[in-house]
Amino acid sequence: MQTFFSGLLALILFLPLQVFAQQSRPFQIHSHNDYLQKAPFWTAYAAGASSIEVDVILKDGKLMAAHEVASIDPKRTIESLYLDPISEGVKTGLVIPSSFHLLVDLKTEAYSTLEILRKSMENYAHLLYGSANPEGLKLIISGNRPKPADYSKYPEWMLFDFQSKELTKELPWEKIGMVSLSFRQFSVWNGKGRMVEAEREKLQAFIDLVHSFDRPVRFWGSPDSKSAWKAFHEMGEDYINTDHPMDAADYLSKLPQNVYQNPSIHEIYPARFEVDGAKVPVRNVILMIGDGNGLAQISSALFSNGNQLNLTQLKNMGLVKTQAADDFTTDSAAGATAYASGAKTNNRAIGVAPDGRALENLPDILDQYGFSSGIVTTDQLTGATPASFYAHHSERDDAEQLAAYLPKSKLDLFIGGGKDRFAAQLGELEQAGFELVDDLGSWEAERVGYFAAPGSLPKMLDGRGEYLMDATSAALDFLVKKGKPIFLMVEAATIDSGGHENSSGMIVSEMLDFDRAIGRVLQFADEHPGTLVLITADHETGGVSLPQGDIASHTVELAFHSDDHTGILVPIFAYGTQADEFRGVYENTAVFHKIMKVIEGKDHQ
Incomplete structure (x- = not known):
């Protein structure tokens, strides 16, 4: 007994494992x-x-x-x-x-x-x-x-x-x-x-x-x-x-769940490389952040898309260290704050130093250089990455406190979900000069805000469609019409969710959606010489590896070591004016300082 x-x-x-296995497994052991x-x-x-x-x-x-x-x-x-x-x-x-x-x-x-x-x-x-x-x-x-x-x-x-x-x-x-x-x-x-x-x-x-x-x-x-x-x-x-x-x-x-076959191949935009790495002044900076997007995530999208991506055309690449001030493994708040301000901070902190001091972010700083700035995200606008480009608060989950900073920001454009978080700020946003529009059309206002959803946007697998591509295109069209240098941050937020959920399908579909937006940005860079495009991640999520796949059938198998962020290096790709400045291995804070270096044109004075 x-x-x-x-x-x-x-x-x-x-x-619990037995019940799950018996209900879902098409195998016998x-x-x-x-x-x-x-x-x-x-x-x-x-x-x-x-x-x-x-x-x-x-x-x-x-x-x-x-x-x-x-x-x-x-x-x-x-x-x-x-x-x-x-x-x-x-x-x-x-x-x-x-x-x-x-x-x-x-x-x-x-x-x-x-x-x-x-x-x-x-x-x-x-x-x-x-x-x-x-x-x-x-x-x-x-x-x-x-x-x-x-x-x-x-x-x-x-x-x-x-x-x-x-x-x-x-x-x-x-x-x-x-x-x-x-x-x-x-x-x-x-x-x-x-x-x-x-x-x-x-x-x-x-x-x-x-x-x-x-x-x-x-x-x-x-x-x-x-x-x-x-x-x-x-x-x-x-x-x-x-x-x-x-x-x-x-x-x-x-x-x-780990094996995914991509049902739709997208064609890539053939980048021209006419001014790639050219030592000419930078007029526009477009920073694209794939949340949680590591090398395995990029690889899975590449092999699922006929062995080609807009991203993997690029020739200037580096690797970024992502550690936070208080932890080996960063979260999106500390990671995005490093890109936005050039300073390390603690996990969960948005736009503030470890001692609570507010840090100037790129939209605020670049306003002094005559730039017009915008943010686009597939997340809610109070999400850690977009909020790091306008807010200053020690806790990323305090959405109402973060939302209060948006009317005070130097942004000329915001596009993302989470309108319900801004119920108390809608009037303030209008008083600050933002026209709150209802679609991704052609806008004539000086400042524009578009809430794409009351809460979170759907994932690609749930039918989000061409939102990120359309939002990125609308943002570029709006900002460039202002006749000023532009700074635009574009975040593909849900790659991270795929890592947390250990969902191969979510990772691949979200990364491919991000890549379509990348193609649109590369086209803009070719049409507007003086544009620098940076594509990176705040951290890797899921400890993802790629044990097997089949390029011919657009199928990949992903494996997961974790359901959380990891401390592994993340890639950074650069295209356009002075893109070669971003080669090498460096801290995430260095991305900010390199952006400021090429904007200030210290090497050209």
């Missing part, structure tokens, strides 16, 4: 050598394993759960580790015996061992499969087995594991529960990289042959890695062999 209660505790702890788990049966059952293996040795009339005689423990029998816990679990409603089978691998002579097994199972008759109990437990006998001609002599609940490449219709298929072979009969693949195609074809042919007889297939001695699990799943192996059922279930259950 002690084994049962320890197993029951494990089940309770793992039950075989828990190999399951009796070696810390919690035999329960670990595999909690992982949703459909096949659970126990090696059995007949010793002194008892069925011991062991691989060899030397490892026999008198307390570890098939009854104590499996049949008793299953029986108790069925009584309490925790175990559904039809959701799995026991694969009993006989290590001793077949006929004598099966005789004892059959007698032992009389005590568990209420559990067992039969015509009167179609939802009962099945046992599949592996290892030492009787002759196929004798299979029919055994009860309904006892099936057999057939182990041969020679499959014919004359076999007693009604008593064959699965077909198993050693993986090494087909391949020497170690589970890293990709299987040799000729070997993969042999394996696939055997899987298809077994399926032609309407039976499941399993391979023992197979590689036990994420790459292997995915390969076997894609090939249609019915019971994926693993010593790590929880890890395999977690990985395979997340594959539908």
Whole structure:
């Protein structure tokens, strides 16, 4: 009973994963050598394993759960580790015996061992499969087995594991529960990289042959890695062999979320590079921030878009260190404040130094140089990144306090969501000269504000459409008509959300949306010499890597180390006038100082 209660505790702890796996997974797991788990049966059952293996040795009339005689423990029998816990679990409603089978691998002579097994199972008759109990437990006998001609002599609940490449219709298929072979009969693949195609074809042919007889297939001695699990799943192996059922279930259950196929390829704008890096004065600066957008996020979009992006045309690149003043890993508030003011601050702080002192931001500073400034975001306008370009407050979530700064700012344009946050400021915004417009049209006012949504904007996967492209175009058209130098910050905010939610589809679709806006900005830069375009991120989110993909089908698999921000370097791309100033590896605060350097034209006086 002690084994049962320890197993029951494990089940309770793992039950949420079991329910999730059973509801969503299009795969089946075989828990190999399951009796070696810390919690035999329960670990595999909690992982949703459909096949659970126990090696059995007949010793002194008892069925011991062991691989060899030397490892026999008198307390570890098939009854104590499996049949008793299953029986108790069925009584309490925790175990559904039809959701799995026991694969009993006989290590001793077949006929004598099966005789004892059959007698032992009389005590568990209420559990067992039969015509009167179609939802009962099945046992599949592996290892030492009787002759196929004798299979029919055994009860309904006892099936057999057939182990041969020679499959014919004359076999007693009604008593064959699965077909198993050693993986090494087909391949020497170690589970890293990709299987040799000729070997993969042999394996696939055997899987298809077994399926032609309407039976499941399993391979023992197979590689036990994420790459292997995915390969076997894609090939249609019915019971994926693993010593790590929880890890395999977690990985395979997340594959539908981690693999994304881009349904629509966008054409890139062919940048001219006529003044790229030219040492001429900077008239316009466009800073584009992909929130949470690291190198893996960019790569996933690149490979999903036919191996081309507007962004990846660019030749001047650098890497940015993102640490906050008080933490190794920054948030968007401290990260955007560094870009807007050139100073490190604490996480959660917007436009203020660690001591609370207000920091001048780029729109305020550039107003003194005759610039007209604007911000565009897919976030609410009180979000950390856009707010860092107009507000000064120590807590990023104090939306009402942040909103109060917008009428006082030097911005001539704002576009974003979150109108409800500004209920108390609408009158002040109009008094400050902002015309609050209802669409992304052609505007004649001196200052313009466009609230794109009362709250948050939809994600691309939820139908946001061409908002970012249209908003960026409208902002550029409006600002350039003023006849002044311009500063525009454009934020693609929801790449970050994809990292937090570990959603490959969200990351790729949001990054591709950002790239379409990048193409529009590159076109503007070519049409307006003297424009500097900077494209970067405040931080990376999700600890994303890109283990596999297929460029031809626009498909990528992302993997996630975290659901939070990370401290990894983020790329910065530069295009246009003096773009080469942004090469190298430097702190996020240096982006501000480099912008000021090229605007002040210190190298040209």
